[in-house]
Amino acid sequence: MVTPALDSFAQVLEQARACKACAEHLPLGPRPVLRAAATARLLIIDQAPGTKVHETGIPWNDPSGNRLRAWLDPDRDTFYDENRIAIMPMGFCYPGRNPKGGDNPPRPECAPLWHQRLLALLPELQLTQLVGGYAQKYHLGARNKKT
Numbered sequence: 001m002v003t004p005a006l007d008s009f010a011q012v013l014e015q016a017r018a019c020k021a022c023a024e025h026l027p028l029g030p031r032p033v034l035r036a037a038a039t040a041r042l043l044i045i046d047q048a049p050g051t052k053v054h055e056t057g058i059p060w061n062d063p064s065g066n067r068l069r070a071w072l073d074p075d076r077d078t079f080y081d082e083n084r085i086a087i088m089p090m091g092f093c094y095p096g097r098n099p100k101g102g103d104n105p106p107r108p109e110c111a112p113l114w115h116q117r118l119l120a121l122l123p124e125l126q127l128t129q130l131v132g133g134y135a136q137k138y139h140l141g142a143r144n145k146k147t
């Protein structure tokens, strides 16, 4: 039997995964990539998917993911066990290329639309890792520092 809290979590996750709120700004279309379960104890908030992550639907499925796993030291199975580790970018969908180089910033609509709703449904979180300037600025606010 599904408890009301888990049901609500599943509903919000399903809504987030079906989101098209900023579709007109996404060159490859909406494909929200996030992983979470109500039991997760570690949350990684990063920037936004690149093209490889967009193609596979698997977050951190690229060389930067290999580096992060080497730093954090979980094996691949643990890293992708959403019952333990939630992964929620600042922008859930690939934001396109920046003409000046690199990818565009995460879409600004995304975190205000989804983060608080999802965070409220992750009661077991013990640690949130903010990866990159966008996540740190948004979630730390005035407490954000240079390093």
Ligand code: SF4
Pocket: 016, 019, 020, 021, 022, 023, 030, 031, 032, 091, 092, 093, 107, 109, 110, 111, 113
């Ligand atoms: S980037 Fe975020 S707000 Fe935009 S369509 Fe994807 S999930 Fe929705």
